[in-house]
Amino acid sequence: MKRSIILAAAAAASFGVTGCATVMNGTSQPVSFRSDPDGAVIKLVTGPSCTTPCKFDMKRGSDSMATYSRAGYKPVEVYIQSRMGGSTFGNILAGGVIGAVVDGSNGASNHLYPNPVFVRLVPEGSTGEPMLLDKNGKEISTVAAYNAKVADDVLKGLEKQGLYAKGQAGNQIGSK
Template sequence: MNRFVSVALVALMGVSTSGCATVLNGTSQDIAYLSDPEGAVVKISQGQTCVTPCEFSMKRGLDQRVDFELEGYKPEFVYVQSRLGGSTFGNILAGGGIGAVVDGSNGASNRLYPRPVYVRLVPVGSDEEAVLLDEDGDVIGTVAEHNAEVEEDVVDGLESQGLRERTDDN
């Protein structure tokens, strides 16, 4: 009987110390990087480089800066924010705080936004602003508006990752 109790306790501890989002979602998320027009060079703050359209599996808990460059178009960058997802609240309701702590520490409870990172680039010499697009190609808003909204949080995240030093002009 003691052996059965020991095995049951070990199993219970394993379940209670793993986060629900970690089990269901993992700690990474596939992110597509797209541009209109296609063919832009993408440089991601974590070191990846590709040509649009492309995709990488990225850590959910890490903020990013994504730079787009295409000859004849203004260079643009987009801040990608790691945002808390709804699974944290499910963890708290279903099993208490242990799962939430596990998911929070490994980033599994977060989602990267925007997703996809889809930018309509602007030709050099144009007065237009670059815009973010959703997966259907519909305009979400300008890149400048998005970056202004999430800049403080993302820059702090990049600094904590050792990927960016704060300057007066950010």
């Protein structure tokens, strides 16, 4: 009986030192990539590539960038931002400081935005701007305006990961 109580207390204590978001969400998130028109090649800054529509499991705590290319269309780069989720504050209340630290350090309390990464491509020779779309195909903003809004944060994240070299010729972004 005493042994059962000790085991139950140990199990409860071990749950208390893990973060709620880590348990509930995990440290990766599926991110969908779409294009209008379909058939664009997506290349992530970390190296993997696919053809739209497609999906990757990506680390919640890591900023990223996807390059879209398709014959006859202008190539476009889209920043993917790791944003702090609302669960962080609830985690501090429910899981305490230890849970918040665990989730903060492994990125589990974050979510990646945009998701889906849905881009309306622009034909070469056109004066139009590539557009970032929501999951229903409704325009959110131009890709350039969205990238400008999140650039400082995302580029710092990519720099920490060794995927961005600030101050070098052309502000190089590339895989390790």
